[in-house]
Amino acid sequence: MSKLRATEVFTPNDTPVHTYVDRRDLKLEELLRDALDTPKVVASVSGPSKAGKSVLIHKLVDPNLIILVSGATITKADDLWDQAIQWMGGADTESETDVTATTGSISGSMKGGISAILVKGEATGSLTSSLTGSSAVTKTRRVGGLPGVIAEIANSDFILFIDDFHYIPKDVQGELGRQVKFAAERGVKICAASVPHRSDDVVRSNPELSGRIAAVNIGYWDINELQVIGKLGFPKLNIDLANSVIERLAAEAFGSPQLMQSLCLNLCREKAVTEQLDQMARIEVNEADLARTFERTSAMSDYSSVVDGLHSGPKERGQERKQFRFSDGSTGDVYRSVLLAISDAPPQLTFTYDNLLDRVQRITIDEKPVGSSISQALSQMDTPLSKNLSPRVPILEWDENILNILEPYFLFFLRSSTKLSSLGGV
Incomplete structure (x- = not known):
């Protein structure tokens, strides 16, 4: 059996497996599950940046069913639906051929969607017919955007996850709010995530969403909750660490489980522990070790x-x-x-x-x-x-x-x- 690596235990940029903390007393998983299971309701998850909003939804929903769109990439309402369509593999097209007959015959090959009266989809083959003259006009239209999303995932298990909804420009949120309401009413499951002081952006974007929003507030993590990450993870690597060290890491994580994961991982690196030790061992950590750990972690996001x-x-x-x-x-x-x-x-x-x-x-x-x-x-x-x-x-x-x-x-x-x-x- 291979040894666990430190990067498998402490995962700042991935859903934790060995160090997941469910914060059971807040019933976050239950609240979000109920919100996602309620028809025609938009789930709204609020919490500070890097507080675990994405981790929570990825813990409850199969990642293959999550259509993730970042609010930072939306500059107009259509961007949301276009990116969702791209996630599905791109927009479909439908072609219609109108034939006006006079006298004679027509033969040749065809490819594309035939008139909806005949077949919807793609066909390739040859066509020969006796006609009394003819002229043909082919029209192609793109099936994408909001109608395409509704057609593809309404009343399915797919979740359209709008992360960082508060990054969407205010002048775009209004139109997008109306479209989100329209999609939800037609069976598209939607979850939006935002920071606490902008948690009502989803409702304010369209007041008619009042009563159609199921809010889940993650809130800041307290020091005790953050310490659980270290207390779960370090023993997995056979590291015996003083509680005072874990407390110090948690105090510098500012309520962010992602930052706590980074601090724990960088402390392992600072002490040259890249994988599980052969047996449980006490690791001593001094102020100089912590200072270098903090410096390592600050280098992960250079501002x-x-x-x-x-x-x-x-x-x-x-x-x-x-x-x-x-x-x-x-x-x-x-x-x-x-x-x-x-x-x-x-x-x-x-x-x-x-x-x-x-x-x-x-x-x-x-x-x-x-x-x-x-x-x-x-x-x-x-x-x-x-x-x-x-x-x-x-x-x-x-x-x-x-x-x-x-x-x-x-x-x-x-x-x-x-x-x-x-x-x-x-």
Whole structure:
């Protein structure tokens, strides 16, 4: 029997087999199964980025029955249905040949769908007929888009899974919401996934979907739930690890099981464990091991250019921005103060304005940035900075009172890489 590999136990980018945590007390599997089994209802799964929304549906549904379309690839309503058709193998075409007879005969070969009155499908062969004259006109039409999807998978076990619905442009969501309702009413099973603060996007896209949505909220993973991943996985590799180490990894995973999987895998690599040990062995881990593990993990998602852009802020004419001194020994403007505040302990993905202001004041020495400059910087970081730096996958959102970090790996990179320190000359 071959030994388990670390990459089989800890799977950041795949559905876990050895380290799957069902969070049974939340009844997530039961709720999603009921939603998918209810006719003419759209299942809406909400949860933070990298919180396991895709893993949950792949755990319940045969992957061969999941038609996955990312909201990041949808710029117009037709994109959803066209991509679903492509997943099925491409759009079918139907050909119709209209023959007008006069006098004489017609012979030759034909290929394609004959008139629906005769045969629907493809035929190849020869045709000879006595006619009183003739003229033929062939019309070909594409059977795709929304009608094609309904024709192919309505009342079947296939699931159309729209991941990251919140990435779809607002002006497209309205039309798409109407089409989703139409498809669901005709028996197409649809599941949409989004982040918590945008979980109502599906309903808001078409208010008539109210009462036709079955919501399943995954929520943030707590530290105890994240620890289960390590407690299941390390013994599979015959690694005896101190609970304090697993707790530390879980604390740095920011509620993301995917990030926890990455941290556990990179700790194995840092300790040169690529496969199951011959027997159970105690592995000691010190602060230097953890620091290198965090650095390894931050390299898996390089946000250097995003941090560069957010740190620099928008180009401005006229006077230079006011400089401040910070507790890490660096100096910088209000944009650096915001990034340092976000990266400060304890790690979190959502900040109120007051919370963020307190952090800025705590890390700033002597003169502090004023509240209006912090608000202005946050508005610029949201639009246009972050959207220009990462247009298809938003990094953060600011709505005048709440800052949401949408991408846990961005926060991890900000905290664990040396990028922010190097920008400050520390």
